[in-house]
Amino acid sequence: MDIAEAIAGRRSTREYTNQPIDEPIIHRLIEAAMLAPNAVNEQPWTFTVIRDQALLDRLSGEAKAYMTATMPPSMANGPRAEHFRSMLGDPAFQIFYHAPVMVLISARAPGPWIIEDCALAAENLMLTAYSLGLGSCWIGFTQGFLNTPAGKRALDLPNSWVPVAPIIVGHPRMAPAAVPRNTPEIRWIG
Template sequence: MNINEAISGRRSIREYTTEAVDEPIIHRLIDAAIQAPSAVNQQPWTFTVIRDQGLLERVSREAKAHMLATMPTGTHSAHFHSILNDADFQIFYHAPVLILISGSAQGQWMVEDCALAAENLMLTAYAEGLGTCWIGFAQPFLGTPEGKSLLGLPSEWLPVAPIILGHPKSVPAPVQHNEAQIRWIG
């Protein structure tokens, strides 16, 4: 698969089979992630791999409660409240793996560096026939002292990219992308 096929074919997957993801595959995905560029070559990323479904259930409950308690009102807040108040909604969609990319070295571009690593990981997963989804609902809670403690993360680490991973049960149809807005100067 070439890079253009991976970029245009990757989707956020929210339905997974129960099939486990083999550890060597996870290592390959993380190896692809660490090939990402980083500002001043700091490589500030760390990877926490969670396969314990009980722990993921607990993190999901805590993250939902945290979001409901702290979410500002806005254009999507009613929709998000509806989803987060659903007791059956699990924010990780029962995926077999969560890979949390955190920044371990404070730097001006640490978040961007970790996001670049996340994109490499997600594109490589797609090329391997796997599905991924960046779970924004998890981010606020995982950045709290309680969230870090639950996963055993050092207090100085900043969770940036909670990415679920697994074998897709189904793949959503392509979405329409807006035309690029380009300004040419010179």
């Protein structure tokens, strides 16, 4: 698939079939992630692949509770506050949308550019998933909890690791609608 087509066609996917993702495909996604540009070629990333649905259910509940208790003011007082509160308070809402797999990209240790490095790896992973006919979505709702000692324990992550990009992947139930983009704000200098 042409790169422009992948960039234009990728959409955050929130409805999945329960068809599993084959292990070789997960390896392909991780290989693409690892080709991302990264500061000083430190390659700080690690990949935790979670397919255990009971564990994802448990993580979802704990992440929702954590997010509700620690909601940043910009969310708690913003225009979508009510929407977030009702979503997070809904016991039927699973923040991973019952996707068959979540790939968590974490850095091995804190560092000045780990967020950028892991986010670029995540974008490679998501674009490659799309090129293979798969859907994906970054689940920021779970980041806060995963960065707590309890969150790391839940996934048996070493204490020094910094979870950055929790990406769900699966077969889309249907093609998600495109989310419009604003007109870019561009300043030309020279």
